[in-house]
Every structure is written in structure tokens, then in C-alpha cells.
Amino acid sequence: MVLVADLNFSLPFSNPVLIFASILFIILFAPILLNRIKIPQLIGLIIAGAIIGQNGMNLLERDSSVILFGTVGLLYIMFLAGLEIDMADFKKNKNKSIVFGLLTFSIPMILGIISGIYILGFGVLTSVLLASMFASHTLIAYPILSKMGVVKNKAVNIAVGGTVITDTLALLILAVIVAMSSGELTNDFWIRMGISILIFALTVIFGFPILGRWFFKRNEDNISQYIFVLAMVFLGAFLAEAAGIEAIIGAFLAGLALNKLIPLTSPLMNRIEFVGNALFIPFFLIGVGMLIDFRVFFSDIETIFVAAIMTLVATISKFLAAWITQKTYKFSAAQRDVIFGLSNAQAAATLAAILVGYNVILGVNEAGEPIRLLGESILNGTILMILVTCTIASFVAQRGASKLVLEENEESGEVEKEISGERILIPINYPDNIEELIHLGVTIKAKSAKNSLLALNIVPSDSEDETKEKYAKKLLNKASISAAATDNILTELIRYDSNVVNGITNVIKENKVSDIILGLHKKQEISDSFLGELTEGILRRSNVTALIYHSNQPLNTINRYIIVIPRNAEKEMGFAFWLLRVWNIGRNTGAKLVFYGSNDTLKYIQQVQLKFSLEAEFIDFEDWADFLIISRDLKADDALVVIMSRTNGVSFDPTMDKLPKYLNKYFNKNNYILLYPMQFDFDGKGYTKYGGTSLLNPLLEGVNNLENFGETVGRLFKKK
Template identity: 65%
Template sequence: MNKIKVPHLLGLIIAGAVIGPNGFNLMERDSGIILSGTAGLLYIMFLAGLEIDLEDFKRNRTKSLIFGFYTFAIPMLLGICAGFYLLNFSMITSVLLASMFASHTLITYPIIRKAGITGNRAVNISVGGTMVTDILALLILAVIVGLTKGEVNIFFWLRLGFSTLVFGFIVLFIFPVVGRWFLERWEDSVSQYIFVLASVFLGAFLAELAGIEGIIGAFLAGISLNRLISRTSPLMNRIEFVGNAIFIPSFLIGIGMLINYKVFFKDIETFKVAAVMITVATGAKFLAAWLTQKSFKFSVDERRIIFGLSNAQAAATLAAVVIGYNIILGTGKNGEPVRLLDENVLNGTILMILVTCTMASFSAQKGARNIALLSSGKQVSGKNV
């Protein structure tokens, strides 16, 4: 992929499609692949929190909130209209579909890391905005699941609010204290890495326990250890190496294994649903990135980075479509179950993931390369002076 100037992330996704059950069937997408893929996703979110510049994050928090609002509200509005008027879905199905468009995954973050521009303001704003839109999108998912089960009441909101506060306090205030104590007393490299890995998974577990997605816990675990792990330390080197060599590729290969090209030759309705989903999701994310660029007077390359980081649909989207597909609302005329999200949406989601990840990868790579070249040019110019 690098030889033909295609983002290497796509190579891993394509590899998964080729060797997976819908390709040459060399590997099954079994529990081992799913587990390692989940670990890879958590690892990406953890690295985003670990490497973010907290001072810049604080300075740009208002901009992150504004971008988070853009990248949540625009896909929600367009998604609801598209689902209700174009695809003739019910309102509750349209809202769930729109929440899938609103959420996104930092799947292209490794491209940004490789370019060495994780401190760029567009990256900081994108990472912060990701947390805003993903939390809101996953909250909508939790509410819709509760509505279908008849569980949304005052107790539901009190329980969710209390558990989220407790979870946030433990990860953001207790994790750093324990982390400082451990890292100061144990200098063994293996022990330190195991502690970091345990923190990632414990943060994800506590998030799930609180009723929100584990990716939020992994990101906050990264923020909690941010000041304790130097970017030039041997521990940071080990964290990056294991993530890039094992966990992140496993996640991308697992995504590729979901791709089933055969379904698109069986039912034209799948094409229609997929086309609407791809057009609305991509258009809404681009509009959010464009508005952010105009609002804060960013460059075109910074807009490319924002779009590249926010357009890729994967983790939260998969969670929503699987949960929606498994919710059975009743029985149809032929005795078949009526699902909240039908098989066409399930298959359309897989195609949407492939297309959005491809577009996001190219956009992030181009923006990151241009900004890195501009930055290195300024440094050379400064040295010459």
C-alpha cells in the first residue's frame, strides 16, 4: 500500500476481507479475532488520550465542544430526515440510524501519529470533539434500547447519571494517584507495561459497568496517565510498538473480515440503503469539518485532518447496528421477525464502514503529510536564520 501511496490502514482492512470468511475463508472471525480487535480499538482510544497535549486541550476545549456539536447535530438532523423520508423507516429507527452517522472512530489516528503532528490544534480539537459526539451518540443508543424494553424512566436517568459520575471520578482522580505510586516503585519494564495495559482494560470495564461504551473509559485512562508517561520514555516506546504491531492491526483486519461483497449482488435494496447511508454520513461529516474550518479560520489541510479523523465509521457504528439488528419489535406477515434495524441496514453499514474508512484515510494522509512538510520547512528556515 505504501508503495502505491495508499494509506497502509486500507491494506489491513483489504487483507481482512481477502482472508476472512467472505473471501478465501483462510480464517474465521472467531472469538479470538473479535477479542483482539476490541483490544485494538481500546488501544487506539487510549493512545489518543495518552498523547494529547493537555495544555492545548484545555486551551481548545471550547473549540472541541463546538466541533463536537457540529459533528453530532448535523449528522443527526440529516440522518433522521434521510431515514424517515428517503428510506421510509419509523422515527425510532431513523433516530438510531442517525446516531450511527453522528458517531465516529479515530481509526486514522495512527496516520497522524506516524506523521508526527499529534500536537496540531486540528488534531486536539478532533480528539476532543470525538468524545463529545460519541458520548451523545452512545447515550441515544442506550435510551433507544431502554425505550424498546420500556425501561426509560426517572430511575434510568438517575442511575445513568450517578454511575457515570462515579466512573469519571475513579478514572480521572484515582487512576493517576495509583499510577504515580506504581510507576515510581516498580521500574521493571514488564511490570510497568502490564500495569498500563491493565489500566486500559479496567477503564473500559468500569465504563461498561456505568452503562457507557468502553472506548470512553480507554480514552479517559489515557488522559489519566498522560502526565505520568513521557513521550520519549522506554515505556512509551513499548506501548507504541505493541499497539502498532499487534492490537491495532488485529482491529483493522477484523473490520475487513466483516465485508461481504456477495450480499450486494442479491438485493438491490441493500444498494439503495448503503448509498443513502454513505452519502448522508460523509456529507454530514464534511459539512461539520467545513463549518469548523470556517469558524476558527483553519487551513484546508487542517480541515482535511478534521474530516479524516471524524469521517471513519467503525466501533460505535458497529455496536449500534448489531444492537439494533438484535432488537425484535414483533412478527411480520410471513412469520419473520421485525427488527429495529433490518438486514439491509446491517449490510449497508459494512459497506459504509469500508467507504468512509477509505475516504478518511486518504484525507488524513494528505492533510498530515502537507502539515508535516510545512512544519519541517519552517524548522529548516528557522535554523538557517
């Protein structure tokens, strides 16, 4: 038994339980207290770290545990940046990222070298290393943008891409200078570094996706998947260090490599963000704060002068890079603020450079003291620069993100009201496919609609067996847990009816359902009778968008979606709405969409693609009699989406009646979705429960006007 008298309360705390509890309370209360005076959470944690650290109240020591968790937090920020980036937009704007990366590297380098030589009076080697510190930056404001939901913005993608370029170049300069100072800068050095970096990049970019897809196919356990992701992050970071560059580059590339395997709407993504934002990233910020020594402000004039010059040069040069990028690509002031906020904070790479430079001894002076490449004044000045630049970056990034949110809401506020009636019904029958059905529902729905999912189980009304009702509740509870893991609320529905079709159609009417997802058991083949019963029953008696889903592997492991579209599909009333569902699959999973259809139909889809960065391909395919040709193009990790039609629909093709046989024989090893578009209401009028007549009418008119269709559907997709 441990008595109070036996506990050690001396400063700094040495009890591990007390240390961890203290940090948790800081993470909990520091942001709350400082938010009241409009200080961003990130700055609140840095200030709290300075107060409790060895240079403040000396409550906690910046020991190995703080450094360890802080390193995890830093790698987590870079990993999330690579994981959340819109890959289609990233590819589309890669040239802009390169331009910004070169600007945000070259401008600080030029100004840094000039100020180091002519203002601070340093040597050329010291000035170059100092300038490389200005050129690098840390995405310390990225969590702010992530919480505000603007990480998909073009400006964020460009800034993140530019970060990798400038940090890589800055850290390469650091390696070269260290090699020069130690006399190791030989031809062997360049050959060794070039080969090691190439091997590292190829291993992460091509090897990690293969390994990740293999693992996710064979392991559905949530904990195992999360541990696997963490292991890949640190493996990428270690491989980067082994190649002679900083670990943050490896973490970012690991995020890019796993980007398509961890969709934004998946439970795994929710867990990754939660753990990082709750624990690891705050640890990193507190650890940065512990480095700050406020006493330097009052004790050393030289340090203050050096810190002021360093901060001014770093801030002005980063702003110039963001301003030139804004003017070059005609960005808004809010987008410029976001780019500047992301690129101004000096932390991780800067700390690496200053510590390496400080430890490089060039010789000794007359007093026998070591002459360092970067002296004490630069070391202390760097710490103050980190505090100021992180503060500026957080405030500016938060201001820019707030403006971007308002701009996006103004653009799509009216549409959001019109599409607020989204309701997706998922009948639940088998425990094996519940998670995949919920995952598909989350993938196709609007991101802002957190409570649009409904799960249904039909209990025979003539049955007196209570176990069936208990089993139904158990299935629905499992569905609710799966939805909650993605931060969505699911409504559980139990229907007592002797006829399954009647039960489902009545629920559709009563709850004004817009979409229904019908799942096939993993071992069940789709039969003529099954499809016939649905056609005669649910599909004929309801006018909603219907998806019949067969799952053979997890959604996140799908590489491409092959979408086969019948002739005249654009003339169906539900054309734009099923296109929205397919579009959301591509955007939320990162998978490539390959559309097979007639030229007339593909033109409308291409009009929408012009307005959004989505990886898509269009292939002319008009004769459904040759449907089996599709099987030659379908690979192991591809999924098939077939756009169907009711028999009285304008896009109906007789080949659709043969699809059950085709799917069972040639496509059963792949995921597939049979998608039936929304139809007219029972009285023959347009369907107005979902979309509203103000949005539906221009959509119908748009089939005669390509540009109008693209603009109207673009408005619909904007908020989605």
C-alpha cells in the same frame, strides 16, 4: 512427533499456530504490497481482512480470538489518542473541541433523521438510531497521524476532543432507544445512568493518576510498568461498560488520566506505541475487514441503495462539521482535511449500534418473521458504509497530514539547520542513576535530534587495572540500552585522564558539546567542595549550558517544576537556550512549570508562552535572601530548578553560594536541577557553535524588544 499428514489444512484454518502465523504475514506484507499503488496501510489491512475472511477466501474465521485482539486494538487506538494529546493545548482549546463535538454530532443527527424518514422510509425510532450511527465515528486514521508526527497539531487535539463528545452522546442515544423499545425508560433509568457515569468519570480522572504515580514510584521494572498500563486501560474500559457507556470512552479517559505520567520521550511510551502499532491495531483492522461481504454489491439492490444513502449522509455531514469548524476558527485546508479524516471513519461505535439495533425485536410479521429495529438491509449497508468511510478517511487524513508536515518544515526549516549542532554530554559514574540521566537528556533535547546524546566515562590514565575499563564499558553499554529504549542513538566515549575535570572539559571542546548533565548519586548530598570544584573546573573552563541533577523519584511522576530565576537572568547570553531546555521538560513530561522571578525577567518568558500552549504560572520573586520561602510551596511530587550563574555573570547572587546547605537541609527529598546558562566563548566573543550567529544576534538584541524576543525564541522553539 507431529507428522505433516496429521496437520489439518482444511478451510477455515483451525490450527492456532497457523492462524496466528497467517495474520502476522498479512500484517507484514499487505501494507507493503498495497503501498506500491498508494493505498494507505490501514485500508490495506481492512481489504486483506475481507479477502481472507469468511466472506472471501474463507482462510480464517472471525472467531473469539480475532474479536478479542480486535477489541484490544480498538481500545488501544482510543487510549493512544488520550495519551498523546497535548494536555495544555487540549485545555486551551477545550471550547473549540466542544463546538466541533456538538457540530459533528448535531449535523449528522439532523440529516440522518431526515434521510431516514423521507428517503429510506423508516420509522422515527429507527431513523433516530440510524442517525446516531452517523454521528459517532472511530479514530481509525489516528495511527497515520501518529506516524507522521502531527498529533500535537491543534486540529488533531480538537478532533480527538470532539470525538469523545459525539461518541458519548451517540452511545447515550443508543442506550435510551434500547430502553424505550423494551419499556425500561423510567426515572430510575435516568438516575441510575447519571450516577453511574459520574462515579465512573471521577474514579478514572482522579483515581487513576494517584494509583499510577504510586505504582511508578515503587516499580522501575519495564515489563511491570507496561502490564500495569494495559491493566489500567482495560479497567477503565470495564468501568465504562459498568456505567452503561461504551468501553472506548473508558479507554480514552484512561489515556487522559495517565497522560502526564507517561511522557512522549519515555521508554514506556515507546513500548506502548510499538506493541500497539505492530500487533493490536492491525488485528482490529483485519477484524473489521472480515465483516465485509463484497457479494452484497452484486446481489441486493436494496442494500446497495441503503448503503449509498448512509455513506453519502455520513460523509457529507462529517465534512460539513469539519468545514464549519475550519471557517469558524480560520484553520488551513490541511487542518480541515485532518479533522474530516479523523471524524469520517465509521467503525466501532457504529458496529455497536447496528448490532444492538439488529437484535432488538419489535414484533413479528404475518409470516412469523421477526420485525427488527434495524433490518437486514441496514446491517449489510452499514458494513459497506464502514469500508467506504474508512477508505475516504484514511486517504484524506494522510493527505492533510502530509501538507501539515510540509507547512511545519517550511516554517522551521531554516531554524533546524541553525540548531543542528546540539550535543548533550552525560558523564556516567554510577549505575543507579544512569536511566534517569539518560531520560533527562532525552527530555531536554530536540525531538528531531536522534543522535545528539553522548555518554562519557573517565578512566584514570595512570591505572593498570583492566577491570576499571571493563566497568566503564559496562556502564556505557547500559546507557546505550536506556537511550535505545527511547528510539535514540547514544555515542559512547571513554576518556583516559588522570584528572576528571580535564577529561570532561577536553571532551566538551573536541565534540563541540552544547549542554552537559552532571548527575549526583541518589544517596549523595551536594557539598560546597563539590560545587566549588565544578565552578572552578568544568563551569569556568567551558561555556556550555550545564545541569547538575539530583534524582529522588522518576521524572514521569513529577507534577510541577518550580523554576527559580535570579534578577537580570534575561541579560545572560544563554537565557533563551536554558529556557528552551526547561520548556522541553514541560512539553515532554506534561508537568506544570511555575516560574519564580522578577517582573522584568518573567515578561520575556511570558512572551514565549503566548505562542505555545504550555501550562505555566508566574510568581513575582525578586529577593533571593528569602530563598527558603520556596520550600513552603514545594510539595512531595514537585521538582526544583534553580537558574544559577557563574560568579562573573550579570545575574549572580551571593545567595547562590549558600545553596548546597539549603538543598541538603530543605530540598533533599525532592528532585532538583542546578542550571548554569551558556556563557561567552574563551576569546570573549559570542558562543557560535550552537545556535549560529544568525540566530544568536537577534536573541541578544531581543532583550531590548519584548515582541522581537518572543518572535525569535518562538522560531527556535517551533521545531523543538
